[in-house]
Amino acid sequence: MKTTTQSPFIFTPTEAGTVTEVYLKKRIDAVRSGELAAGVPLYIRGIDAEGNNDDGFLPLVGGELFSILARPGHGKTSFMMRLARRRARDIQEKAATGSQDAAKRVVVYATLEQTVEELSTFHIAAESKISITKMGRGLVTDGQWIEMEGILARRMSSPLWFIGYGGGRKTKARMDLQALEDALDEIQNWNDGNIIDLVFVDYLQRIPYRDESKVIGISNNLDELKRFCLSRGIPAICGVQAGRDVDKRDDPTPLLEDGQWTSNIEQTSDKVASIVRPCQYKAQGETFGSEGVIVEGHNQMCVSVLKQKLGQANFRKWLDFDPRFNELASNELRNILPEND
Numbered sequence: 378m379k380t381t382t383q384s385p386f387i388f389t390p391t392e393a394g395t396v397t398e399v400y401l402k403k404r405i406d407a408v409r410s411g412e413l414a415a416g417v418p419l420y421i422r423g424i425d426a427e428g429n430n431d432d433g434f435l436p437l438v439g440g441e442l443f444s445i446l447a448r449p450g451h452g453k454t455s456f457m458m459r460l461a462r463r464r465a466r467d468i469q470e471k472a473a474t475g476s477q478d479a480a481k482r483v484v485v486y487a488t489l490e491q492t493v494e495e496l497s498t499f500h501i502a503a504e505s506k507i508s509i510t511k512m513g514r515g516l517v518t519d520g521q522w523i524e525m526e527g528i529l530a531r532r533m534s535s536p537l538w539f540i541g542y543g544g545g546r547k548t549k550a551r552m553d554l555q556a557l558e559d560a561l562d563e564i565q566n567w568n569d570g571n572i573i574d575l576v577f578v579d580y581l582q583r584i585p586y587r588d589e590s591k592v593i594g595i596s597n598n599l600d601e602l603k604r605f606c607l608s609r610g611i612p613a614i615c616g617v618q619a620g621r622d623v624d625k626r627d628d629p630t631p632l633l634e635d636g637q638w639t640s641n642i643e644q645t646s647d648k649v650a651s652i653v654r655p656c657q658y659k660a661q662g663e664t665f666g667s668e669g670v671i672v673e674g675h676n677q678m679c680v681s682v683l684k685q686k687l688g689q690a691n692f693r694k695w696l697d698f699d700p701r702f703n704e705l706a707s708n709e710l711r712n713i714l715p716e717n718d
Contacts, residue, residue: 404438413471413479417575417612420463421705424680424694435688437575437648439610442603444581444617444642446631446651448624452678453616454490455703456652457577458499460614461486462703464575465537472536482574483536485564487557489583493543497532499703504528508701536574538564553585554601561609573611578602580616582637595639603645617642619651628666629658630693633683649684675700 407414416436418425426433447453471479502509540560586594606613619631631651633643655665659672681693
C-alpha cells in the first residue's frame with residue numbers, strides 16, 4: 378500500500394492537518410512575540426488593523442501578492458519606496474535587539490522603471506529633508522552634501538537590496554521574471570544566507586513578456602508573480618499602472634478592473650489598493666471626487682483598499698504624503714472633508 382506521494386502538490390488529510398497546525402502555531406507565536414514573521418503592515422495609523430480590531434489593512438504574509446494601482450505620476454513608486462524603507466528600518470531595529478531571525482532578513486526592491494541611484498535618493502530625502510527635486514538638479518550646499526554622505530554611509534548597513542539597472546553597468550540582458558528569480562536566489566544564498574522578507578516589483582507593465590498579445594502577456598506575468606509568492610512563501614508588492622479611462626471619470630480613483638492591459642488583478646491578487654492625488658486632476662481650491670475634497674497643495678493622497686483576502690475591503694484613507702521627501706507629513710489629513718460631512 379502506498380503511504381507517501383511523489384507530487385509536491387498532493388497533501389493527505391493527515392499532512393494537511395499537520396501543516397495547518399504548524400502554520401497557525403507559527404502565526405500565533407509570531408504575533409504574540411512581536412516577531413517580523415507576523416506580517417508586513419502599511420505602517421500608516423488609521424489604515425492598519427490595530428490590536429484585536431479586524432477592521433483595516435491586515436498584515437501581508439508569506440505567499441500573498443499585493444497589487445497597488447495608480448495612474449502615472451500619482452505615487453506608486455514613492456508609496457512603495459516608503460514602505461520598503463520603513464520595513465527595512467523595522468528589520469534593522471529588531472536585529473539590534475539581538476534577534477537572529479531579523480539579522481538575516483532583507484527587503485528586495487526590483488525596479489524596471491528607474492535606476493538604483495534614482496531610487497536611493499528617496500532614502501536620502503526622507504532622512505535629510507532635502508527635496509528629491511533639489512538633489513536631482515544638483516542644488517545642494519556643501520553642508521547638505523556632507524549630511525547626504527553621512528546618510529549614504531548609514532544606508533549601506535540597511536537591509537534594503539535592489540535589483541535593477543544603474544551604476545554604469547552595461548548589459549544586453551533583459552530583466553524579466555526569470556532574471557528576477559535568479560537574482561533573488563543569489564541574494565538568498567549571499568554569504569551565510571539571507572531570509573527574503575518582502576519583495577517589491579516596480580512595476581507590472583514594465584516586465585517583459587513572451588506572448589504576442591500585450592493583454593495575455595501581462596496577465597500571465599501577474600499569474601507568475603503569484604506563483605512565485607506561493608512557491609517561495611514570500612509576500613510581494615507589485616505596482617500596477619491604471620488605464621487611461623480612469624482619467625475620464627468624475628471620481629478618477631482606480632478600481633479593481635482598471636489595470637492597464639490586464640483584467641485578472643482581482644482574481645490573482647490577495648490584496649489590492651489604489652492611489653490617487655487630487656492635484657493631478659484639479660486646480661487649487663477646486664473640489665475633487667464624490668467626497669467634495671478641496672484641493673490644497675500637492676500632498677493630498679487617497680489610499681483605497683479595494684480587496685483583501687479574509688479581511689475588510691472597500692475603505693479609503695486620506696493622507697498627507699510629501700513627495701519631495703518621500704514621507705508622510707502627518708498620519709492623516711485633518712479637516713479635508715467639507716464641514717457638513
